[in-house]
Amino acid sequence: MSEFSESFHLYTQKQESAIDLIKHSENKGYVFNEVNGWVTFVIPYRGRNVTASLLDWNPGLLVHYRYYEDHCWELIIYDKDDTVFEYKCDWTDDLRIEKNIYDLDLIRELILRQGNSIEGLDSLFDLKGYTFDQPPAYRLAEKLGLTYYEWLSADNIEDLLDDQEILVVD
Numbered sequence: 001m002s003e004f005s006e007s008f009h010l011y012t013q014k015q016e017s018a019i020d021l022i023k024h025s026e027n028k029g030y031v032f033n034e035v036n037g038w039v040t041f042v043i044p045y046r047g048r049n050v051t052a053s054l055l056d057w058n059p060g061l062l063v064h065y066r067y068y069e070d071h072c073w074e075l076i077i078y079d080k081d082d083t084v085f086e087y088k089c090d091w092t093d094d095l096r097i098e099k100n101i102y103d104l105d106l107i108r109e110l111i112l113r114q115g116n117s118i119e120g121l122d123s124l125f126d127l128k129g130y131t132f133d134q135p136p137a138y139r140l141a142e143k144l145g146l147t148y149y150e151w152l153s154a155d156n157i158e159d160l161l162d163d164q165e166i167l168v169v170d
Contacts, residue, residue: 001153002068002069002070003054003067003068003069003150004067004068004069004111004153004155005063005065005067005068005139005149005150005151005153006042006064006066006067006114006152006153006154007040007041007042007065007068007143007148007149007152007153007154008040008041008042008043008054008060008063008064008065009039009040009041009065009144009146010038010039010058010060010061010062010063010064011037011038011060011062011063012034012037012038012039012059012060013034013037014034014039014089015031015032015033015034015039015167016041017039017059017060018031018040018041019031019101019169020057020059021041021054021057021058021059022041022043022052022054022169023169024056024057025050025053025054025056026053027043027050027053027054027169028043028044028169028170029041029042029043029044029108029154029168030042030043030154030157030161030166030167030168030169031166031167031169032147032148032164032165032166033165035145035147035148036114036145036146036147037113037114038063038144038145038146038147040146040147040149040152040155041054041169042152042153042157043154044154045154048166049050049115051064052061054080055078055080056081058078058080058081059080060079060080061077061079061104061110062077063075063076063077063144063146063150064076064078065078065137065141065146067135067137067138067149069093069135070090071090071091072088072089072090072091072092073088073089073135073136073137074087074088074089075087075137075140077106083101084101084103084106085101085102085103085106085107086098086099086100086101086102087099087100087102087125088100089125089127089136095127097125097126097127099125102125104121104122104125106143107121107140108121109147110144111143111144111145114143114144114145116142116143116144116145117143118143121143123136124136124139124140128143138150148164
C-alpha cells in the first residue's frame, strides 16, 4: 500500500491556536500536541476547499504538507492569508517540478530556528540524491522540525487515535 499523507502544521507553542483555527473556519479536525514549535492537525476534506476557509482565520505561519508516495509531494507555506512558499513535485508520469513561490530564505530561517543544518537544502527540491528510504519530503519535514507527517491524513487518523494524544475538534 502506498503512503498518502496530508497535514497542516501551525507554527505556535499553543495547541489551542490550532483548535481555534479549526473551529473559526467551521471545520472539524484532529490536533496533535505541540512539538518543536509546531502544532500538527488534519482536517477531513469531504470534497471542499478547506485551505481557503483556514486562511481566513490563520493567525501566523501555516505549512500544508502533502506526500503521495507514488505520485507527488508538495509544500505550501502561508503567512496568515498570503502564500509565501509554494513547491510541487510530481512524478506520476514524468518528473515535473514547480517552484511557484520559491523563497529558500524562509525555509532556511525555519530550519535554523530548529537548530538543524541547511546543508544540501537545494538538492531536496531538485530530487538530487533521491532514495525511497529517505524521500526528500521526509528529510525536509525533519529539518523543519515537523514530527507528525509520515502516514498521516484524515483518512488514516482513526488508526492513530489510540496510540497518540490527539484532540478531536467537532
